[in-house]
Structure formats: structure tokens, C-alpha cells
Amino acid sequence: MTHVLETGFEIIESDNPDDNVKVKGYNIINGELKLSSDGKLFESHNPARLKDCLGEFPLSTKEDVHDAIKAARNAFSTWSTTPAPTRGQIIGNMGRLLMQYKDDIVRVETREIGKTLKESAGSVQEAIDTCLFFQSEGRRLYGQTVNSELPDKELFTYRRPLGVCGIINACNFPAAVPFWKMIPAIMCGNTCVWKSPQDAPLLSFMLTRIMHESGLPNGVINLVHGKGSGAGQYLVDAVDEGLLNKISFTGSTSVGKMIGEVCGRNLVSASLELGGKNPLVIMPSANIENAVEGAYWAGFGTAGQRCTSLGNLIIHEEIYDEFVEKLMDKVRSTTIGDSMRNDGVLYGPMLSERYATDFLKTLEMCDSSGAIKLWGKGRITSENKPDNFLGIPEEGVYMWPHVYDNVTEDMACFHEEIFGPAITLVKATDFEHALYLANASPYGLSSAIYTNDRLEAYRFKTGIKAGMTGINNSTTGAEAHLPFGGVKGSGNGTRESGIWVIESYSYWHAVNDELSGKLQLAQMDVEEIDIEAADVDYSSLA
Ligand code: UN1
Numbered sequence: 001m002t003h004v005l006e007t008g009f010e011i012i013e014s015d016n017p018d019d020n021v022k023v024k025g026y027n028i029i030n031g032e033l034k035l036s037s038d039g040k041l042f043e044s045h046n047p048a049r050l051k052d053c054l055g056e057f058p059l060s061t062k063e064d065v066h067d068a069i070k071a072a073r074n075a076f077s078t079w080s081t082t083p084a085p086t087r088g089q090i091i092g093n094m095g096r097l098l099m100q101y102k103d104d105i106v107r108v109e110t111r112e113i114g115k116t117l118k119e120s121a122g123s124v125q126e127a128i129d130t131c132l133f134f135q136s137e138g139r140r141l142y143g144q145t146v147n148s149e150l151p152d153k154e155l156f157t158y159r160r161p162l163g164v165c166g167i168i169n170a171c172n173f174p175a176a177v178p179f180w181k182m183i184p185a186i187m188c189g190n191t192c193v194w195k196s197p198q199d200a201p202l203l204s205f206m207l208t209r210i211m212h213e214s215g216l217p218n219g220v221i222n223l224v225h226g227k228g229s230g231a232g233q234y235l236v237d238a239v240d241e242g243l244l245n246k247i248s249f250t251g252s253t254s255v256g257k258m259i260g261e262v263c264g265r266n267l268v269s270a271s272l273e274l275g276g277k278n279p280l281v282i283m284p285s286a287n288i289e290n291a292v293e294g295a296y297w298a299g300f301g302t303a304g305q306r307c308t309s310l311g312n313l314i315i316h317e318e319i320y321d322e323f324v325e326k327l328m329d330k331v332r333s334t335t336i337g338d339s340m341r342n343d344g345v346l347y348g349p350m351l352s353e354r355y356a357t358d359f360l361k362t363l364e365m366c367d368s369s370g371a372i373k374l375w376g377k378g379r380i381t382s383e384n385k386p387d388n389f390l391g392i393p394e395e396g397v398y399m400w401p402h403v404y405d406n407v408t409e410d411m412a413c414f415h416e417e418i419f420g421p422a423i424t425l426v427k428a429t430d431f432e433h434a435l436y437l438a439n440a441s442p443y444g445l446s447s448a449i450y451t452n453d454r455l456e457a458y459r460f461k462t463g464i465k466a467g468m469t470g471i472n473n474s475t476t477g478a479e480a481h482l483p484f485g486g487v488k489g490s491g492n493g494t495r496e497s498g499i500w501v502i503e504s505y506s507y508w509h510a511v512n513d514e515l516s517g518k519l520q521l522a523q524m525d526v527e528e529i530d531i532e533a534a535d536v537d538y539s540s541l542a
Pocket of ligand 1: 173476477
């Protein structure tokens, strides 16, 4: 099967991975396709079929990253003075092109990171929704007119772009998350250097080609590939070198703290979307069937590799046994496999071999915490596979679903994020205890409760410390026009999506216009109204 985009971008898929023609990928700097300055390359492999190599990409050097920043800096003055509605039109074109190419993009996403086709389609749709939302935001980008305390004087506020933004994202939502960042960034008039995720370079290359096909001027978005410890680090170092005005990062809390420190000491803006240990509470009044479905999807959809995936499943003791039994029936029958070749799989492989290695380490942590393992046997092999595994496990990087029981607050696995198909079960004695447990981890990204008691739902909503809360819903599935982000260890309080993200990519400029023809001093030349001077006659009330 051959897919050719109008950009001349050709992807050939075959049932035999040996036949697949590798894409020769490039950095895109000032609109030009560039190899790395030292010619070094790395490969992108399909985690469902490791022999399937999607392409070769430049392992960018410091020089390449600096070239990309230079291009973004040069493009800034023209782009930031381009009328915002025109910038919005180009963003609208991107949305329409993404719709046109959606099926191809979805297949590349599934092939590159192993998500099911349905989930990849969701991620691409989230990128489309973001473009369509911000197309019209280009016609708003409102400032305010403000009354002055002095006569014949006007006050205004304007949103101004920050400058050059460094964009670093994880590979699990390789279309949605970079678009959450770059679309509002360019809508506000900024330019960007995007360090693609190491495990999704082909998709990032394809998206950047499409952005240029949409009419984006050269240099507004510059793409560099490479590793976090290479190109990613060079981009962060550029903050210390005074070359960047913003970093937007989605990834681990430890890397986010490092980026926050670098940005902090340079007074440079940072948007940090970090880890989560998202709690889901199940109360006795809940519709148990719905709750089981929501918990199962939150824990094991996307092979648990969303930052909003379920962490601690907190179940009221009254329904604990019944709930766990129903949940385990589903867990035991989970269908796992390559969604490109099998219908009906709940989840596919890990995002890459690296994610698999990290996940296995967190399983060791769960085991040594003292939690009781109800289900799961690590990596799936031909000799060690669940009943509903489809295909040949050794072809890719597949994991069993894991459930740990008897988890308590004193255990490491109660507090640490597990990025993969594993959940931890925690027993609560009553609502107050459940809420306490839901707040007891160091994170505060997403959260959810299943209850049919309105007062409980209200108390959860007001008592939980989290950026996002689902009521009778799973912890995942935020929509593209609500603020996305967390509190505590999950971020620095910035938000993505909807109108709220604009705060993170612009600063407020206050302007006053003196029309009186003379110098009027604020606070000092303001007419004073003396309370004593007010001549009020109360005698009629007597
Ligand atoms: C992420 O995992 O970084 O809310 C993003 C959700 C998705 C986005 C997840 N819409 O689960």
C-alpha cells in the first residue's frame, strides 16, 4: 500500500517489513530539508513489529539546534506583525489539510508508536480540533480598553508574543500535544523550534511538512530531531545562552523540574505538563457496570501510557470485592495485539523499547513495595502470554495488563507514576478516607469519581487537588477546548488548550494614550472627591 501526500511525502506499507521503504527524514530549518551537521542518523521502528523500520532521521547537533533557533529568530519580526486573522487562516488551512490526510497520518501514528488505529484517530482529531479552534481565535486575540483616572486619556491592553518558543513533547500523543503547544504559540505571533520526540520522528516530520503546505512561512516552525539528552538538552541550554523566550515541555516531572530551574534562573517563561498518579474513586452508590468500564479503560486503554491514565483505583470497602471481581473478569480477557493487523484490540505494544524498559522497572518497584499482584506477568512472549493475545509477541514490545492489590499509602507504588498497563487498588473506609487517599500522592493532574450521590460528587469536586476531574467518567479523555494541566508535581500551573493557553504564549502590554495635550500625573493630578464636602441633608429623615 502506498500513500503519497501532496508534499511529495511517500510512505509505503507492506505486510513484509523487509519490503517497507524507509523514509529519509530531515530536520526542517527555515523551510529547508537538512541533515545533521555531522551526518549522524537514528532510526524509528514500529514497536508492534520491530523489524519494520519507518525511517532514518538526523541526530541533531548543537549547531543544528542553533541554526533552527536562528531561523526562528529571523522569522519572528515578519510573523509577529502578520495580522492575527491571517495567522489564523493558515492555522485553519492546517486543520483542513490534517482532515484530508487524516487516514494516512493515523496509520503512521499507529505504525510508529503502536497505539490502536482508533486511538491514533482520536489524537489526530485533537490536533484538528485545536487548529479549528485557533483559526477563529486569530480573529479575536482580544485586548481591552480601560477607563483612565484622568480626563482625555485612554488606556488599552494588548496581547504580545513572547518571541522564540522551544517545544519538547513526549511521543504518546505525537499529533495532539505538539499542536496544543505550537498552534496557540504561532497564533499569538511567536515562532518555534520543535524538538520531535525520539520515538515519533516520522509523524513529526510529516506534520511539519503539512504545516508548510498550509501556507506557513519558512522559519516560523523549525523541526529538529534527536534524543532528549542531545537536541532536547541543547534547546534547554539555549535558554541559558539567552536565545529562547519560552520552553513548553510535556514529559516527566524530573526533567520538567530541571527545565523549570533553567527557565527560572533566566526569567524565561516555562509551560510544564508533567506526570500524574491519577486517582479514581468508586463509591457504593455508583453504577457499578459503568464504573468498571471507566476504570478498565482509564487503566489499560493506550496501554496505560497517557499522562491522564489511571494510577490509584480507590474503592469503597462496601463494594470492594464485587467491584474487583467484575474488573478482573475484564482484565483477564483483555485483547492485545497489533491494531494494524487485528481488529478489536484494546491496546497494542509499548510506545517503544525504552518505555518497556522503564515500565518493567516500575513493576519491580510494585513487587518490592509489598503489594499483592492479582494479575500480570511482565513482558509477553510466546511462552508467557495472556489468552487473548493476537499475533507473535516476539515481533514487538508487548506487556501483560497488571493489577496490584492491597496497596496502602506507605508503599512506593501508591505514590510513583507507572507509565504502562498497571493499576494499584486501594481500599477506602468511607468518602472522607477516599478523598484523603485521592489527595495523598505527590501529583495532581487528573482525577475522577463514580458516585450517584450529588453531595459526594460536589465534595469531591471541591476537595480534590487536581487540574482535571471527571464525575462518572474515566480519568482520561480531556477535550481540546478545556484547560489541560495539573497542580502539585504535575506541573507549574500553566494550562494548555482552549482560551486559557493564550496566557502561556503572550504577555500583556498596557498602553496609555495622553490626549489632553499636557502632562497629567497619575494618582497626583486626579480630582479628589472629599467625603466631608458632600452636602447631604439628613433632616428630612428625622
Ligand atoms: C497526554 O497523555 O499527555 O486527556 C495527553 C487525555 C488526552 C490527552 C492526553 N486528550 O487523555
